Amino acid sequence: MSSTAEHSDSYDVIVVGGGINGAGIARDAAGRGLKVLLVEQGDLANYTSSASTKLVHGGLRYLEYYEFRLVQKALKEREVLMGIAPHIIWPLRFVMPHVKELRPAWMIRMGLFLYDHLGGRKKLPGSKGINLQQHYAGQPLDDSLRKGFMYSDCWVQDSRLVVLNCMDVEARGGRVLPRTRCTGAQRNGDSWQVELTDTTTDQKQTIQARSVVNAAGPWVARLLSDAMQRNDDKDVHLVKGSHIVVPSMFEHEDSYLFQNNDGRVIFAIPYEQHFTLIGTTDVAYEGNPAEATASDEEIQYLCDAVNRYFKREITPADVVWTYSGVRALYDESEEDNVSAVSRDYSLDLDDSAAPLLSVFGGKITTYRTLARQAVDRIAPLLGAEITDWTGDQPLPGGDIPNGDFEAYLDALRQSRPWLPEDMAWRLARNYGTETERMLGSAASLDDLGEHFGADLYEAELRYLAQYEWAMTAEDAIWRRTKVGLMLDENQRQRVGTWFGGENKKRATA
Structure with a gap:
């Protein structure tokens, strides 16, 4: 995607990191009239922000750790x-x-x-x-389970939330450069000189x-430490969370939370x-976050955890896909239990003539408030002005009348x-009103171009590109969508071949 903004070598803000926090900050800043550049070393949402449990939630279990402020904020x-992205949330x-x-009923109540x-719940x-x-949700569960509780939270297409924020950055005059690594940054008076390296060509620019x-x-x-030669004494815990995907274990649309x-x-x-x-694990992690994968022990752990509850047991052989992500959790306590480390965030500002703001921690649900406070x-x-505008303006595809997704789908x-x-x-849930732009004047499936399998057609790939x-195929069928499961x-290789041809066209254009 080429930027709608005029390319420049000078910006008000450069945001390093194309996960949900970086995307949210870039969107907020661009909407306040600042000239913004976002760079990401991989694909957008390449790592942690595409590896969540896909929930917009308050974090019920955080109440046990007395995280009342975090829960309330979330x-x-x-x-x-839900109001700004009713298609993906x-x-x-x-x-x-x-x-x-495990937990007494009075505590749960x-x-x-x-x-x-x-x-201040209103909609849920x-x-x-x-x-x-007697309840339908009890049918797939072990017969020994008699009492249960129901509560509300929300689903989110996590990596799509990142992409939609980035689309809005460019719509508001900013610029987004995936596959671009920050390889150096130096203060020079009242500005930063930032070296960027294209990770596909190794070309550098300042x-x-x-x-x-x-x-x-x-x-x-x-x-x-590496790009800016600065030491930081923040206590950052790297924690790996892994998930597994199996064929449907129940037919209804509700979800389960199981105590382990x-x-x-x-x-x-x-x-x-x-x-x-099914997820997630919480494992202290060392090493390159880009190389995080689900271990055999984690896969077995998740299988064992749900097997305590469902009648039909699963084994690692039933797993069709796994994914893992590494979170950087900020905590000043000396807590050994990584599950107890706070999911809240910390903003560290060096407010010299050329400001540097570093973001530690955070979770998808509170990304917008983090972004507002950061900007x-x-x-x-x-x-620039102090304002709170991002909760009033829908993200791309989210301008569904009255936020009524079912009416839009009909x-x-x-x-x-x-x-x-x-x-x-699937298209409406991924793209909302942008589905119309993707489908264009098509009057049949044949008009959507080459069929790659399942319900994936060339028109969708062309839109994504x-x-x-x-x-790449991974960008399209595992992050922008999850069609790779089908x-x-x-068929996946054919998608990769298609992108290879498109990338060659782009390089010679």
């Missing part, structure tokens, strides 16, 4: 995010079977009461107790910026219509009756 954000009901040996009331239904012997935002996620400390014997909780969530997503810190130094099906039902749902920076190896 609960308030759930409904704000939608309500989920969670079922929590009660196991009295008290926690759910706080969860219902801390964030409240919690309640259920009889698992740009000037009045400020730098380090939103490099698990690389935040490394960027400070080690005090952790595990989610089992309907995924991409035909699968169940508020540097805005006065750059002559309208799409009526206007394009030739679209298969599952395909219409032109508007969403997709350059394709065989030959």
